[in-house]
Amino acid sequence: MPEQPGKNAIEVRGVRKVFGTGENQVAALDTVSVSIRENEFFTLLGPSGCGKTTLLRLIAGFDFPSAGEILLHGQDIAPLPPFKRPVNTVFQSYALFPHMTVAQNIGFGLEMLGQPKAEIEARVAQMLKLVKMEALRARRTSQISGGQQQRVALARALAPQPKVLLLDEPLSALDYKLRKEMQIELKRLQHETGITFIFVTHDQEEALTMSDRIAVMSAGKILQVGAPRDIYDRPAERFVADFIGETNFLAGTVVSKKPGVATVKFASNATITAGYPEGFEPSGDVTLVVRPEHADMVPDPAKGTITGTLSNIVYFGTDTHYHVKLDGGENFIVRHQNSRSSPVTYETGAKVGIQFEEDAARVLKD
Numbered sequence: 001m002p003e004q005p006g007k008n009a010i011e012v013r014g015v016r017k018v019f020g021t022g023e024n025q026v027a028a029l030d031t032v033s034v035s036i037r038e039n040e041f042f043t044l045l046g047p048s049g050c051g052k053t054t055l056l057r058l059i060a061g062f063d064f065p066s067a068g069e070i071l072l073h074g075q076d077i078a079p080l081p082p083f084k085r086p087v088n089t090v091f092q093s094y095a096l097f098p099h100m101t102v103a104q105n106i107g108f109g110l111e112m113l114g115q116p117k118a119e120i121e122a123r124v125a126q127m128l129k130l131v132k133m134e135a136l137r138a139r140r141t142s143q144i145s146g147g148q149q150q151r152v153a154l155a156r157a158l159a160p161q162p163k164v165l166l167l168d169e170p171l172s173a174l175d176y177k178l179r180k181e182m183q184i185e186l187k188r189l190q191h192e193t194g195i196t197f198i199f200v201t202h203d204q205e206e207a208l209t210m211s212d213r214i215a216v217m218s219a220g221k222i223l224q225v226g227a228p229r230d231i232y233d234r235p236a237e238r239f240v241a242d243f244i245g246e247t248n249f250l251a252g253t254v255v256s257k258k259p260g261v262a263t264v265k266f267a268s269n270a271t272i273t274a275g276y277p278e279g280f281e282p283s284g285d286v287t288l289v290v291r292p293e294h295a296d297m298v299p300d301p302a303k304g305t306i307t308g309t310l311s312n313i314v315y316f317g318t319d320t321h322y323h324v325k326l327d328g329g330e331n332f333i334v335r336h337q338n339s340r341s342s343p344v345t346y347e348t349g350a351k352v353g354i355q356f357e358e359d360a361a362r363v364l365k366d
């Protein structure tokens with residue numbers, strides 16, 4: 001279970017990875033520490049170049065840390081070459097052998113390990129069933145679709161029963177519909193095999209829907225680790241709030257503080273009391289973040305915590321986005337879910353109030 005601390009499959013301790021020398025030096029990983037539990041679907045999420053692939057490559061053993069250590073089930077894996085680590089990788093490109101059949105591709109790693117023929121056959125049959133590719137077992141992988149190739153790549157990586165499976169943007173080559181199907185399929189495979197999955201993506205929606213826990217990365221650092229809900233509802237930093245989902249940012253100044261909550265004043269002189277992350281002591285200039293769906297709009301401005309004028313209404317079918325120019329000059333978006341019996345209709349130019357619960361807003365570093 002994601003929220004119960006389990007045993008650690010992987011522990012990354014103070015790992016740095018520096019590429020290049022002198023002026024061209026890049027810290028691809030800048031002292032990263034994280035523990036990944038057994039049987040967990042763990043995602044590394046972040047923009048291009050933040051160090052996700054570098055971290056996977058260090059765990060796989062394709063490269064070595066400049067400093068720090070990586071433990072697998074408590075053992076330092078530095079002395080182990082890649083093929084001796086109980087870790088396997090699924091690459092973005094799949095890296096299948098096109099001249100071999102589906103079954104031969106799946107059995108390839110087992111043959112390299114010198115396993116007996118009968119055992120390989122049994123394991124390949126089991127894997128074909130797991131990824132629902134039995135009917136195409138004799139087909140060359142150059143003659144199957146992208147989604148089918150993805151399944152074969154997964155089966156091949158799972159066949160030697162690794163303790164940890166590393167997946168480097170494995171769905172990025174698939175079209176939208178297939179990607180959605182494979183997301184469900186991957187979750188099922190992880191659940192059925194009980195193998196720890198470390199999944200890399202820059203797609204925040206993919207990370208939120210698939211993961212037990214997510215590590216959000218930026219510029220070689222891990223900024224926050226948590227369950228999808230934690231990360232979404234309680235971002236620890238502005239970057240996290242901005243990278244995941246849509247967020248309103250309001251600049252303000254702290255006027256008072258109690259343990260866990262701070263009262264912040266805004267340009268329009270409105271004040272809002274909201275929580276803040278552990279380890280952050282709000283003072284001076286801060287940013288308040290509020291998700292558009294956690295705010296509510298009311299037709300009577302007097303009933304709003306903050307007030308403004310409706311500047312634009314954008315209809316999205318399932319919901320509507322209301323763009324409000326606040327009296328302090330900031331822009332703010334409120335998202336309402338549409339229902340057949342929406343009680344209020346708004347018009348642009350109307351004065352409105354915006355309300356939100358104390359726990360919907362969050363005070364972060366400016």
Ligand code: ATP
Pocket residue numbers: 019020026027028046047048049050051052053054055202
């Ligand atoms: P993407 O999503 O684009 O794959 P990423 O988050 O996986 O990005 P990495 O590939 O880990 O990022 O790269 C992190 C940083 O390290 C980048 O600045 C990259 O240019 C640099 N880097 C990665 N590999 C090397 C290398 N072999 N030599 C020099 N610099 C490298």
